Amino acid sequence: ETGVTQSPTHLIKTRGQQVTLRCSSQSGHNTVSWYQQALGQGPQFIFQYYREEENGRGNFPPRFSGLQFPNYSSELNVNALELDDSALYLCASSLPGRPNNEQFFGPGTRLTVL
Amino acid sequence: AQSVTQLDSQVPVFEEAPVELRCNYSSSVSVYLFWYVQYPNQGLQLLLKYLSGSTLVKGINGFEAEFNKSQTSFHLRKPSVHISDTAEYFCAVIRADNYGQNFVFGPGTRLSVLP
Numbered sequence: 338e339t340g341v342t343q344s345p346t347h348l349i350k351t352r353g354q355q356v357t358l359r360c361s362s363q364s365g366h367n368t369v370s371w372y373q374q375a376l377g378q379g380p381q382f383i384f385q386y387y388r389e390e391e392n393g394r395g396n397f398p399p400r401f402s403g404l405q406f407p408n409y410s411s412e413l414n415v416n417a418l419e420l421d422d423s424a425l426y427l428c429a430s431s432l433p434g435r436p437n438n439e440q441f442f443g444p445g446t447r448l449t450v451l
Numbered sequence: 452a453q454s455v456t457q458l459d460s461q462v463p464v465f466e467e468a469p470v471e472l473r474c475n476y477s478s479s480v481s482v483y484l485f486w487y488v489q490y491p492n493q494g495l496q497l498l499l500k501y502l503s504g505s506t507l508v509k510g511i512n513g514f515e516a517e518f519n520k521s522q523t524s525f526h527l528r529k530p531s532v533h534i535s536d537t538a539e540y541f542c543a544v545i546r547a548d549n550y551g552q553n554f555v556f557g558p559g560t561r562l563s564v565l566p
Contacts, residue, residue, distance in 0.1 A: 341494075370553060379455075379541050379556030380495070393552045427494055440554070442487075442494040 341430050341443035349449045350418050358413040358446045360428030368392070368432065369411040370440065371403060374425040386411055415448075423450045453478040453544050455557035463563045466534055472527040472560045474542030482544040484525040485554065486516055489539040498540075501525065502547075512536070537564045 342361045350356050362369050368387045372380035382395035386405035400416040409430070415422055425447050429440040456475045464470045476482065483502050487495040499510025506518040516527045525542060539561050543554040 372554075372556075377558075379543075379558050380554070382553035382555070385552055395553065429495075439497050439500070442496075444492075444494040 341428060341441050343426075343428050343443040343446050345446060346444070347447045347449075349451065351451050352418055352420060354418050354450075355414065355416045356418060356448060358415075358426050358428075358448070360411045360413070360430075360443055362409040362411070362428075362430035363441045366430035366432055366441070367409045368430065369405055369409065370429045370431070371411070371413050372427040372429065373397070373422075374427060374445070375421075376424070380427055383413070418450045420450050423448060453480075453482060453546065453555040455542050455544055455555055457540075457542055457557035457560050459560050460558065461561045461563065463565060464532055465565050467531045469530050470528065470532050470536075470562065472540050472542075472562065474525045474527065474557060476523050476525065476542070476544050478523075478544060478546075481547040483547050484516075484518060485543045485545070486510065486514070486525070486527050487541045487543060487556075488512075489541065489559075491538070495541065498527070532562070532564045534564050534566060536562060538562060 344359045370385040371383040374380040383397050384394040385392045389405045402414045404412045425445045427445045428443045431440040454477045458473045485500045486498040499508045501508045501518045509515045514529050539559045541559045542557040
């Protein structure tokens, strides 16, 4: 059983640019959640995808968007980057319909916005 | 809405000493409770979770936590820490019903184990 993988590991962008982060879910898991972890803080929920549809969203603006593909991999897109978007972005996969189940987290992508 | 408070942002402790990391939560509905650990430059690893049943939960690496509903707490303990336990620890909750889809995390406690 493969784990959750994320790419790239690190990324540097400048203000106003757009970025795409990628996540490959653990085998058999068709729900993917994205979290933003700013330095010194706990992860904050961005949104969740289930069967290629957004299935819940946290308090993030529309410039944060996502996609989920038929193979359950997922992308997080952020437009018009701001300095405060600098953070570790974590992807987590889980079994469908069981929110109490263990979510398996990937290693994260560290985004730096200059 | 749910919220999680971790009262100590940093906890230094000597090797082989006991440690307790505190977590309190607020929620108008029933929640499940979790502790995650994050080692430097890594993602989150589940230490333990409370869903129901016995309020004393044992996890990996010798950690345990006790759920106290009246005090809305879920403190993490280890009787004897090792250097390798140095990491960031996050307490988290999730709604215990069909509307619970995402974790709400606390701000984290940095545990530093000193030789």
